[in-house]
Amino acid sequence: MGHWQVSWGGQGTNTVSSDLRPWVIVERFDGRPGTPLVGMSVSTFDVRAQQWKQTWVDNQGGYLDFTGGWQDDRMILQHDAERDGPLDPFRS
Numbered sequence: 641m642g643h644w645q646v647s648w649g650g651q652g653t654n655t656v657s658s659d660l661r662p663w664v665i666v667e668r669f670d671g672r673p674g675t676p677l678v679g680m681s682v683s684t685f686d687v688r689a690q691q692w693k694q695t696w697v698d699n700q701g702g703y704l705d706f707t708g709g710w711q712d713d714r715m716i717l718q719h720d721a722e723r724d725g726p727l728d729p730f731r732s
Contacts, residue, residue, distance in 0.1 A: 665683040
């Protein structure tokens with residue numbers, strides 16, 4: 641949990657907090673002024689499914705849903721994106 645300056649060719653900020661410990665993590669991203677993208681995610685551990693689930697939304701109408709968990713000391717979340725054809729896995 642914390643607050644970071646992030647860069648990718650532009651600069652922005654990312655803030656992560658555990659609002660309902662230990663089950664809910666909230667992330668807030670602000671890419672301004674380098675990009676107009678501002679978004680947030682809410683992640684929760686689904687006890688019944690025994691996996692993490694994350695929902696991402698942003699100010700440009702973006703919506704993504706991820707599922708996953710810990711693998712080799714890293715959190716791996718995956719989203720199956722539907723394009724022109726079969727599902728295309730996207731990992732975060």
